[in-house]
Amino acid sequence: MSLHKHHVQHDAMVLDPAFDGGVGAIPKHRLPRTTQEAGAAMRFVRDELMLDGNARQNLATFVTTWMEPEAQALIQMSLEKNIIDKDEYPQSAEIERRCVNILANLWNAPAPTGGTDAVGCSTTGSSEAAMLAGMAMKWRWRARREAAGQDATRPNIVMGANVQVCWEKFARYWDVEARLIPLDGATHLTAAQAAAACDENTIGVVAVLGSTFDGSYEPVAGIAAALDRLQLDTGLDVPVHVDAASGGFIAPFLDPELPWDFRLERVQSINSSGHKYGLVYPGVGWVLWRGADSLPADLIFSVDYLGGSMPTFALNFSRPAAQVIAQYYVLVRYGFAGYRRIQQRSRDIALYIADGVGKLGLFTLFSRGEELPVLAFSLTTPDTWSVYDLSHELRSFGWIVPAYPMPEGMAGVDVLRVVVRNGFTYDLAEAFLADLAKSVERLSGKAPARVAFHH
Secondary structure (H helix, E strand, O other), rough: OOOHHHHHHOOOOOOOOOOOOOOEEOOOOOOOOOOOOHHHHHHHHHHHHHHOHHHEEEEOOOOOOOOOOHHHHHHHHHHOOOOOOOOHHHHHHHHHHHHHHHHHHHOOOOOOOOOOEEEEEEOOOOOOHHHHHHHHHHHHHHHHHHHHHOOOOEEEEEEEEEOOOOHHHHHHOOOEEEEOOOOOOOOOOOOOHHOOOOOOEEEEEEEEEOOOOOOOOOOOOHHHHHHHHHHHHHHOOOHHHEEOOOOOOOOOOOOOOOOOOOOOOOOEEEEEEEEOOOOOOOOOEEEEOOOOOOHHHHOOOEEEEEOEEEEEEOOOOOOEHHHHHHHHHHHHHHHHHHHHHHHHHHHHHHHHHHHHHOOOOOOOEEOOOOOEEEEEEEEEEOOOOHHOOOHHHHHHHOOOEEEEEEEOOOOOOOOEEOOOOOOOOOHHHHHHHHHHHHHHHHHHHOOOOOOOOOO
């Protein structure tokens, strides 16, 4: 009874009458009985949001936290447009098509798809894109099995234990066995592990270009080569999907000689997040296929478009065109040179932070920002405090830095991860390193090695 009274007493948030500007008691979990003045309601909600963390100090997220005012204006003027309504908003549909073709060329899709007729679509993010790519792999595998008169009821998908959870969701939602390969002391899947886990029921191997655990690239070319050898030895033809959620907007600009994309014939599909290193606010993602043969026709729906028919393949039938338009803006605005400059700066700052972390003399670095602009580090020797304590201590300075265990195969290893994105400056990096040193001193009772953090 007392618990019930407690909830009733705290079900409303009451503002001081001198401040509320027309807003009185607002129920937390029920619709207010009266209408509120717009400005007062905005202030009320804005004050609630003050409790959120500062996005610029959020070193946990890969998601874009800064865009130019011009991009924000385009987003604002496009919020009411539904991207699926291609007949009502034909130019938005055309902009989506242009983005797909730009990415197809960036990721070296073969002609003719690498020209102006690429096969792909926008999504709400890489999670939806992964679902679509996984569905295409399953449908193609099933069609081959059924055509050969073979059992098609036990599909599996091979991936490292370091994959993003969206792939585990795909496997569960679409009734596919998830073969999560332990990392065996490495930080990502190896080519030998990938090939060894495949059999006649494998719909595909997922290779990650930029692990969320430490930012490292998996050896996509090596995995593809191992699967080539597997086909020569056994006849098994296993496709590769590249989860380039972050790396798809990093590698083309900073590692152009690295073969990871459609230059590898075994790569059938690629996904990436426009709202990560694509430099767009959430949420927009992209999924592309090597060509029409890689995307089963029975997964594609036809939508009338300018008196003709436009194919569409997505899970969501209502979502704003705004982020797609914003993606086109940044592609046009920055171009290849601009993206390269922005991503290189992020990598340089990550390397600078990694150097500062190393100088403290307390941590082992698993990555330094040499691939994704991401670094992960653990305590070198056990102490009376942990990386979880350090993560909590950094919060007192406003820094959001996640601490977590590494995946299966690296049991007992707990790390902190720092993600550097566009908008994070050398000055902020210098402030972070100074606060990191102060946090270590608070926890241990003694200052770490004296280090001057200057870029």
